[in-house]
Amino acid sequence: MDRKIYFIFLFSLILASCSQKARIVLLPDTQTYAEKYPEIMESQLNWVASNAKNINFVLQQGDLTQNNNDKEWQVVKDNFSKIDNKVPYVLAVGNHDMGSAVGKFADVRNSTIFNTYFPFADFAKQSYFGGTFEPQKLDNAYFLLNTGKVKWIAITLEFGPRNEVLTWANEILAKHPDRLAIVNTHAYMYSDNTRIGEGDNWRPQAYGVGKDTGEKAVNDGEQIWEKLIRKNANVRFVFSGHILNGGVGTLTSTNDAGLPVYQMLANYQEGVKGSVKGGNGFLRIIYLNFKKNTVNIKTYSPYLNEYKLEKEHNFDFEQVNFSSSKK
Known part of the structure; x- marks a missing residue:
């Protein structure tokens, strides 16, 4: 075989192999690092930057900060800047990332500081940026991402998304039926393997924003499922944080189209049972194999260079449908 042809053939095999797999990194609730242990967040984002060629995109599940102040937001900004233009990333607004003043969490829906440190204009420049619910605000946004042959739409939703936000999200998903969807939000799953609902602690309705009514009314996990997730055949994954207990x-669950939806809570912050230094840098790595139709979840700390091996942190899904529909 001609040497040039051989290398073209080899390169095509490598590309084909790469297109059959993807790797997504989840960075849940970084608030304790922003407040007390910035070196741990630095280790996380340094690791992402060092492995940029092998990471397709990063999703963060909210509560970026603990106290929603400039000092903590600067820590967050400095660290995420390490992966600017290297790895696409999607952020969520948690209850600790909004409020009327420092120390007042989600008493009102004010995310000015978040949108100052992560301005709309910077994200709008990215080729994968889709759009937002509100002009110039990233609280509710969607992103069009590609991993080989699989096209994705990742929608990030505010803490306790309003009814009007869920209406918008339904419209966006309907416009992209050919894309496999991920919903990324702060409060959705509970620590007992159910969705957040009546009687649960830390329900969005228990915060100041929970007093809003009508189109401004907040939604918990079970309501998000009923009003958004189950109705859209292309939603395959939901990622969230927020909840303490075991974290x-x-x-x-099976949606209305008869397709599976994989929903996951991961939270390692201070206050979670067994948490050390606000989580010791543990993050989640989602390995997707489109050829074998599998998803493997690993929980890893770049700070410790250790994995969590317990079954709730290290598990697999098989026979995963990576199509956006039954077809």
Whole structure:
């Protein structure tokens, strides 16, 4: 075989192999690092930057900060800047990332500081940026991402998304039926492997924004499922944080189209049972194999260079449908 042809053939095999796999990184609730241990967040984002060629995109599940102040937001900004133009990333607004003043969490829906440190204009320049619910605000946004042959739409939703936001999200998903969807939001799953609902702690309705009514009314996990997730055949994954107790929860549900939806809570912040230094840098790596139709979840800390091996942190899904529909 001609040497040039051989290398073209080899390169095509490598590309084909790469297109059959993807790797997504989840960075849940970084608030304790922003407040007390900035070196741990630095280790996380340095690791992402060092492995940029092998990471397709990063999703963060909200509560970027603990106290929603400039000092903590600067820590967050400095660290995420390490992966600017290297790895696409999607952020969520948690209850600790909004409020009327420092120390007042989600008493009102004010995310001015978040949108100052992560301005709309910077994200709008990215080729993968889709759009937002409100002009110039990233609280509710969607992103069009590609991993080989699989096209994705990732929608990030505010803490306790309003009814009008869920209406918008339904419209966006309907416009992109050919894309496999991920919903990324702060409060959705509970620590007992169910969705957040009546009687649960830390429900969005318990905060100041929970007093809003009509189109401004907030929604918990079960309501998000009923009003958005189950109705859209292309939604395959939902990722969230927020909840303490054991800090993890996993649920597979069947949507109205008869397709599985994989829903996961991961949270390692201060206050979670067994948490050390606000989580010791543990993050989640989602390995997707489109050829074998599998998803493997690993929980890893770049700070410690250790994995969590317990079954709630290290598990697989098989026979995963990576199509945006039954077809």
